[in-house]
Amino acid sequence: MKNRYGDMDPDEFRKAAHQVADQIADYLKELESYSVLPDIAPGDVKASIPKDPPASPQPWDDILQDYRTLVQPNITHWQHPGFMAYFPSVASGPGILGEWLAAGLNSNVMFWRNAPASTEVEERTVEWLRSMLGLPALFDGMLTDTASISSLLSITVARHAVPGLDARQSGLAAGKLPGRLRLYQSTEAHMTIDKAAIVTGVGLDGIRRIPADAEYRMRPELLEAAIAEDRENGWIPFCVVGTLGTTSSTSVDPADRLADICEREKLWLHLDAAYAGTAALAEEFRHHFKGWERANSIVVNPHKWMFTPFDASLLLFRDRDQFRDTFSLVPEYIKTPDTGEVHNFNEYGVQLGRRFRALKLWMMIRYFGSDGMAARVRHHVEMAREMRSWIEAEPDWEMLAPTPFATLCFRYAPKDVDDLDSLNEAIMAKVNKSGDIFLSHTKLNDRYTIRVSIGNPRQTMDHVRRCWELLKEAAVS
Structure with a gap:
């Protein structure tokens, strides 16, 4: 910082902005190298941040490096194509640039x-x-x-x-x-x-x-x-x-x-x-x-x-x-x-x-066009319908709600198990622990229900297929 009473000067900002652009682009490119859910305990991140704020200026490179090591790896990665919990909340490239x-x-x-x-x-x-x-x-x-x-x-x-x-x-x-x-x-x-x-x-x-x-x-x-x-x-x-x-x-x-x-x-x-x-x-x-x-x-x-x-x-x-x-x-x-x-x-x-x-x-x-945005939505619904067909083809799995859009509600329901809620909770926990996929649940008519919500433009049928494979593996393990 050249002026102790001013802002980051334009040349320093330009250099830092290029670093940030590279950081975001690399993150989006390498998303699947991360576990969707970070392996941390409550308080881990806060404990790594000094209790008192810095009194003197710190170099931008140090700040960005702390972001790389402390923040980015330790979030739940909503942009990850394996994030199928809740509802999608995905930041597209042009949206990030607009922001x-x-x-x-x-x-x-x-x-x-x-x-x-x-x-x-x-x-x-x-x-x-x-x-x-x-x-x-x-x-x-x-x-x-x-x-x-x-x-x-x-x-x-x-x-x-x-x-x-x-x-x-x-x-x-x-x-x-x-x-x-x-x-x-x-x-x-x-x-x-x-x-x-x-x-x-x-x-x-x-x-x-x-x-x-x-x-x-x-x-x-x-x-x-x-x-x-x-x-x-x-x-x-x-x-x-x-x-x-x-x-x-x-x-x-x-x-x-x-x-x-x-x-x-x-x-x-x-x-x-x-x-x-x-x-x-x-x-x-x-x-x-x-x-x-x-x-x-x-x-x-x-x-x-x-x-x-x-x-x-x-x-x-x-x-x-x-x-x-x-x-x-x-x-x-x-x-x-x-x-x-x-x-x-x-x-x-x-x-x-x-x-x-x-x-x-x-x-x-403007970047996607209204037709392009509609096509992406249509593709998500098609992937959800395909996954539904896989679930319906398995006698021990059952759908618990219609699928009008791109979110599926279902459970594993073998006839020889009484406590299906605990079983499905355990199945979902195993899937989430894999790091590849993150799912959430609800209760429908007081039945523990696994939800899969598709809606990320980075998702493909390979990700949906991986989700289904993990669910089936968890059900029999």
Whole structure:
């Protein structure tokens, strides 16, 4: 560092940036040399970092070397083609480069005046994504960090839309309603909706969980009956959350039937398509989402199956004014001459400061093309269907849920074993210990269920075949 009061100078930065580019490229090239799960114990990494921060500057080469030896080998390698746990969260090459450029600009996308290009790139990118998913132009939207925040914002707006409540001005404590708010979701919904209920004052007791059918989909007839019963008992229904691709099994709630009920009952319909919404990039999978265009709000996470670096969540909504009416505050210190004429994203959510998330998506869409992105999704589904055929061909293995997308739910179930849960837990532990593959589990109808989620553009049938071989070996060992 030449200037003790300044930043890294441009020449030093250029040299360091080349080193970082090489580091990332080498990592991606050598991914399969790593065990997907590192062999470390809690506290190992922290113990290797000095307790006190350095008082004097340290050479960049030393810092990068510590990254190489301390950080990179000791993460769980989400980019590894053997990572098939949870849902995919893969950073593609153009996405990484876009993230890097966005960090260089450090543009704060809170309103147009201080981020004109960033704002308009986000506007256009949201329009592109909406079109690529086959949704009508009446949907507006923005990028947030995660589905947790996208759903929280949507449920907050749904609460704001309750007639006579005025929670924005008076809060819930003002007691303006004759009863408590009621939110509906299926028993298979994601816990982020529970968190949104906590934050918005609906509370966990304000959630009514609607039972699912044999394929883990919300039962609309039970939803309808629950709404009627709640109205009779003094509750105030205000929002239904449907899930298009549940976390446990990727089941799809019937959006069309939920929309019928919500329109009739005048309730907000929010659809959580965080994982599976990406499948709509390929037209042949859009039948799963029939009716989603009738929702008030939808969330799809590009950082899951759309190979976008974390974080990036697409929040789409039918009525921009409802979001603005809920969140807009424009004190003197952020007023600009063009307020009211341009799109100021801070007025549509909680955050004032916002990252330039759109740049990586804008670059990715251009690099792969919408057809190329759809082709990758299609390939992942094809690989999942092939693996399903292998499982179904084995008499001692059973599928535990449909496979509408690229996530499989199954177990080993030989007839001479009573404790199948412990057996399958042990099988998965053996597979994960191999280092080649990392899987996660869930419980479906209280049965321990192994999940395999395919969705990494670096994955091939060889990786899927290796996963199946390890599972079969673990089952008989």
